[in-house]
Amino acid sequence: MKKKFSTMKLQNRFLLILLLALTISATLFELLWLNKWALVNWTGNFEILQSQIDDEDFWTKLDKTAQNLSLPESSDDEAASKAIKPLLDLADKYTSIYLYEQEDGLYITGQYAKIMDEKHSGFRTFFDLGYRLTDGEGEDFRQGYLQFQNGKAQVVVVNYQRALFIYPYMFLSLLLSVLVFLGIVLFFMNRKMREVLALEQEILLMSTGDLTHPVPQYSKDEIGILANELNHLRISLNENIVREQESRKANQDLITALSHDLRTPLTILTGYLEVLRLGRTPEKQADYLDRCLKKASDIKELTDQMFSYALVSEEQETPDMxxxxxxxxxxxxxxxxxxxxxxxxxxxxxxxxxxxxxxxxxxxxxxxxxxxxxxxxxxxxxxxxxxxxxxxxxxxxxxxxxxxxxxxxxxxxxxxxxxxxxxxxxxxxxxxxxxxxxxxxxxxxxxxxxxxxxxxxxxxxxxxxxxxxxxxxxx
The missing domain is CATH 3.30.565.10 (Histidine kinase-like ATPase, C-terminal domain)
Known part of the structure; x- marks a missing residue:
């Protein structure tokens, strides 16, 4: 599997990494969210979930207070609704209380949690955002029945204090999942960027004339192919330069040797010509002339060799077919x-x-x-x-x-x-x-x-x- 992954194209590998990172981050978020209560149980911090709705004394006070009050006949009875306000004031700022008729369930009166009014707009905005994202996980409610002086009514108590834990936990879980996603993607991208930067350094090193340092070999994606071809180019350039240096040295050696070989017959020829010019030995002039012709022939042969060698070394020659x-x-x-x-x-x-x-x-x-x-x-x-x-x-x-x-x-x-x-x-x-x-x-x-x-x-x-x-x- 690893070998097959290393041979994939860079675009396909990146898409696969994105899919893998998305799967891992989504799975992590799901695990954190589904096990939020287990996490609270594991840490033992139940106090952060305790609210007025879980307080038995609060329900006892509600029951005793209701027995001393009369239930309004309808929601339009403002005087009776004000008279029952001591019952509603038992709720703290995170708790809402609503009363409904026992038989037909019609709304009678109630009081909205003070934390949700305009004075606490920050909490309301935070709650509304979390409510939509968690499908109401931050809201806790219970219902029961209260006995009033003039009858019995259904009471519904809604508490929003749990939002102080659930919504930060949700955002923290989401942030952690996003960080895991970005970490996987950025790790892959950073690795590829390091390879690109390494290739950049190798190219800069080659531009300075150092062709002996091998280019690192990577996976078989586009960057790996580029590194491999760059290494082949380095080897070819190095071989060409070495070959050119050897050829230049061979040419210099040949020119040096032929120059030395030319100097000898030229020196002898010059000597014979000097003797002939001075005319000191007339009886040997014919012999000296023959020797001069022989040395001239030797010089011609050496120059022919130089010309022939130049033809052999000519690399750009192309036939005219x-x-x-x-x-x-x-x-x-x-x-x-x-x-x-x-x-x-x-x-x-x-x-x-x-x-x-x-x-x-x-x-x-x-x-x-x-x-x-x-x-x-x-x-x-x-x-x-x-x-x-x-x-x-x-x-x-x-x-x-x-x-x-x-x-x-x-x-x-x-x-x-x-x-x-x-x-x-x-x-x-x-x-x-x-x-x-x-x-x-x-x-x-x-x-x-x-x-x-x-x-x-x-x-x-x-x-x-x-x-x-x-x-x-x-x-």
Missing amino acids: SWLSTDYIFQCIQENCDFISLAGFTTNVKIPEVTGILLSDKTMINRIFTNLFSNILKYGDKGTPVIVRSSVRKQRFTVTVSNAIKQEHSDVGSSNIGLRNVQRMMQMMDGEMLLTKKTSSDSPGNHNISQNTSSAFASENVSGVFEVTLWFPLR
Whole structure:
């Protein structure tokens, strides 16, 4: 039941609390009101209920006084009514006395309690209000018969002194029940307000930059959901900030490393150029020029790495998708094959006659193949052909590029920034990339490529083969 209550919406929970509080307060009032006489009996304070109507001496005086007086013949007999006034004056200010004929019950004369006249308007107002609320509980009456000199009459005595206890008790019981009702409702509201204020403090704490303090978890109502989502937001923001700090540190480390790597060839290049400018060793100028070109090539390679890394780190890049034919990819492949052919590479290209349509970005396709063939220029072995195969089948266009790695690059570490860039762009165009490295046997004197590698790559200068497979979805 408690678990079900904790999952209710805040509005439904509040309505249930109101209904529960109303039931408890009404039950409490009913118990207090029905047991008012038992409460008086328990406290032993019967004096607060004792009135003239309960006094036996008062009834004895009434009886003796009536025996010495004559009963008026009717209510119009003013002289006889005044003569009987000593009987009526026996009543105190809380008591009323009325006389009625014994046979037909007609009113003869009487006297209203002095507490109910205009001089005591405060009590009268208090009594009238309590009388309506309690249905006359504050009024106590008794009746009997009195023997007069000229006959017998019915007497009715009404006392209002009990109202001094009943009505305050009723108001006190009502006040207590209302306080219980308000206490239950305010307790629930105060609890929810404390949760809201706690969330406010958490938000203010987050606004100062403290994202490590967990948000308290409450019930599963709207406030609990808000607290849970706020905690998830805090975790996400903290993770993003940590990730951003790590990324910034990685960028700084990379820039520091590349700056250091650039400074070395620049220093050497500057030294060679100074020597050439001074012309002190004319016989070595050609050698120095070759060295300058080599260092310039090293600097270009480092700047290319920085540019490639910037592309990999670019998070806001989005592809400009358009409908393309596979012929466009064949054209890119052919242009790049022609370019590496000028550098001394041989190519073996197989393009199917079947074509297809795909949704891709022209610029990204160009960058993909430029990255792949740039790696071939840097690390490829010119003694073995570059093999390019493509196929169109099962709603997929596949391109595979294989090239042998030169022996001198077998131990060179690479960050694979270009290949990571290719993989990222393929994923952005809903494609895939698979990189497979096939190494030659480690046996002494054995330079054959593994069985998975084409025999076209079998060469003493080859340390292994890189094979990149690209899959483009066809439409």
